[in-house]
Amino acid sequence: MHNTNSDASDEHRQVLKKLSGHLRNIIEQSIVLNAPDKVITDINKQLATIETIMQPYVTDKRALEYYNPNVRGDLNDIQPYSAVSGHYNALAAPIKFEQQQDKLIGRVKYGRAYEGPPNCVHGAIIAGVYDQLMAIAGMATGKAGPTAYLNIDYHKPTPLFEALEFQAWISLERDNKIIVKGQCLVQGEVVTSSEALFIVKALLNK
Numbered sequence: 702m703h704n705t706n707s708d709a710s711d712e713h714r715q716v717l718k719k720l721s722g723h724l725r726n727i728i729e730q731s732i733v734l735n736a737p738d739k740v741i742t743d744i745n746k747q748l749a750t751i752e753t754i755m756q757p758y759v760t761d762k763r764a765l766e767y768y769n770p771n772v773r774g775d776l777n778d779i780q781p782y783s784a785v786s787g788h789y790n791a792l793a794a795p796i797k798f799e800q801q802q803d804k805l806i807g808r809v810k811y812g813r814a815y816e817g818p819p820n821c822v823h824g825a826i827i828a829g830v831y832d833q834l835m836a837i838a839g840m841a842t843g844k845a846g847p848t849a850y851l852n853i854d855y856h857k858p859t860p861l862f863e864a865l866e867f868q869a870w871i872s873l874e875r876d877n878k879i880i881v882k883g884q885c886l887v888q889g890e891v892v893t894s895s896e897a898l899f900i901v902k903a904l905l906n907k
């Protein structure tokens with residue numbers, strides 16, 4: 702279940718990624734759907750059919766890696782099914798991770814499905830991004846482990862539908878502790894900032 706490797710082909714990865722894209726669009730559309738009952742009933746029938754088609758292929762083994770710290774290229778693929786950043790999990794917004802010098806960057810725009818305060822990103826979604834981004838940033842030390850604490854300062858509201866730039870960098874590495882700092886910018890302005898402590902542990906491998 703928690704495999705760290707997979708023999709899935711590039712083609713297989715592409716079709717799976719496309720599936721998540723469709724599901725993500727359906728989630729976003731469902732939030733602002735204003736259709737007649739008859740249309741929604743028809744949609745429900747078609748979705749039920751899709752569930753039936755998928756069911757025989759649902760197993761206790763993921764097609765792709767649960768966790769692959771040695772990924773090359775797309776950093777989101779360290780955890781392809783992450784609820785926050787996985788390209789293969791429709792619950793995750795299409796955030797894009799990239800390394801820039803000593804900072805790990807996460808670029809994303811959130812839609813209505815992620816709304817907390819009116820027209821703003823939900824604070825728990827922001828916390829999720831920091832947790833994931835900072836955990837991956839900490840891996841630049843060559844070690845990894847779970848979050849002991851995650852502190853966030855919400856300085857200003859974080860708007861929906863705008864380009865957000867999350868940044869994370871290693872602040873301190875000592876013994877089994879890694880402290881990572883982060884911030885999120887909207888049009889160059891810091892809207893939130895954060896600090897997290899990660900405790901280095903043996904990696905899960907089952």
Ligand SMILES: CCCCCCCC/C=C\CCCCCCCC(=O)SCCNC(=O)CCNC(=O)[C@H](O)C(C)(C)COP(=O)(O)OP(=O)(O)OC[C@H]1O[C@@H](n2cnc3c(N)ncnc32)[C@H](O)[C@@H]1OP(=O)(O)O
Binds near residue numbers: 837
């Ligand atoms: C993508 C990278 C992923 C890296 C992860 C590697 C695994 C790979 C596998 C799969 C990928 C997973 C992907 C994760 C995605 C993002 C991360 C998350 O969301 S993690 C979930 C939320 N976090 C928890 O559920 C932790 C629950 N808590 C614990 O398990 C323990 O409390 C833990 C490990 C945090 C610490 O427990 P102790 O028993 O191992 O160690 P003690 O002795 O208590 O602490 C060690 C040192 O740290 C300090 N410490 C611990 N907690 C602290 C705190 N809250 N504040 C300040 N210091 C603290 C202590 O005072 C101690 O310091 P002194 O060595 O004595 O100097």
